[in-house]
Amino acid sequence: MDIDLPIFDLVTITTATENFSSTNMIGEGGFGIVYKGTLATGQEVAVKRLSKNSGQGLQEFKNEVILIAKLQHRNLVKLLGCCLEGDERMLIYEYMPNESLDYFIFDQHGKALLTPKKRLEIVMGISRGLLYLHQDSRLRIIHRDLKASNILLDSDLNAKISDFGLARSFDGDQSEINTKRVVGTHGYMSPEYVVDGIFSVKSDVFSFGVLLLEILSGKKNRTFHHPEHHHNLLGHAWLLWREGRALELIDDISFVESQVLRCIHVGLLCV
Incomplete structure (x- = not known):
């Protein structure tokens, strides 16, 4: 998959989400779970973690990475990067404090x-x-x-x-x-x-x-x-x-x- 995006390592995301703590869960869907995280810089992020057994989710993950990486507008949620390590597939977005x-x-x-x-x-x-x-x-x-x-x-x-x-x-x-x-x-x-x-x-x-x-x-x-x-x-x-x-x-x-x-x-x- 050709990705023109910053890559986050797994340790960074694990630390940011406090090891994917349930208290940091902010959403859930067919693709997996969304967590709130805080990077070492203090920046808050939303981490969309793909469920490991979601075949359809993997296709949607690829779709989202390829399309959003090329888009930038103040009325679109900004994709900051992704994590592709081992069998982990995650998208890291700017955090929206007021949710949906x-x-x-x-x-x-x-x-x-x-x-x-x-x-x-x-x-x-x-x-x-x-x-x-x-x-x-x-x-x-x-x-x-x-x-x-x-x-x-x-x-x-x-x-x-x-x-x-x-x-x-x-x-x-x-x-x-x-x-x-x-x-x-x-x-x-x-x-x-x-x-x-x-x-x-x-x-x-x-x-x-x-x-x-x-x-x-x-x-x-x-x-x-x-x-x-x-x-x-x-x-x-x-x-x-x-x-x-x-x-x-x-x-x-x-x-x-x-x-x-x-x-x-x-x-x-x-x-």
Whole structure:
């Protein structure tokens, strides 16, 4: 694997995470476990440690290293390096003290910490990161798993897109790719991707639209329930929009009406 990245030795990472102490665990997924660590310089890092029996995880690890090493943007989580020693495979990222966006939009305590202004700033940050991936980076990248838990927040609550394990790069003349292996998170995947396995920048745009409506409403698309109909969050948002009641979607009345209506409209245009 051709890697243009700083390499950390195992001793450094073991020391930083206090021998992968359970008290330093900050996340877990199909790939393995994420630990918080502190380097000898005092810099805090997040260490993504691949599970030794995760075959799919190894492919995603390679994918993430090869793609992210070439990307740099203030709205993408920065990959600082990796550790490839023995059978250990680890990615070392900048540490995000506020963890992921889902806590701040779906948890009652978390919601109270986000002002309407900050919510809109987070939306803008995600859109800038996505524009960079699709148009402005050296590679054209489709993320394929854009969702609230993959948006991390730094100490100032600035949004950073993370987790590029499922991402794909496009050649210059490609506009879409067909795959037999549909991966991602239900509720965020576009219909043409779920049904036909076709993905493109439009797939990420659909996911962004879902995420935008979730940020504004404080509700999850997948688990949304309304006593008067069987629509998911997207269907509910369209219903309110057509009836001229779009502001009922919002869970914080202190939004500036013109701004929030524009955001709802953008979200609906994406989906």
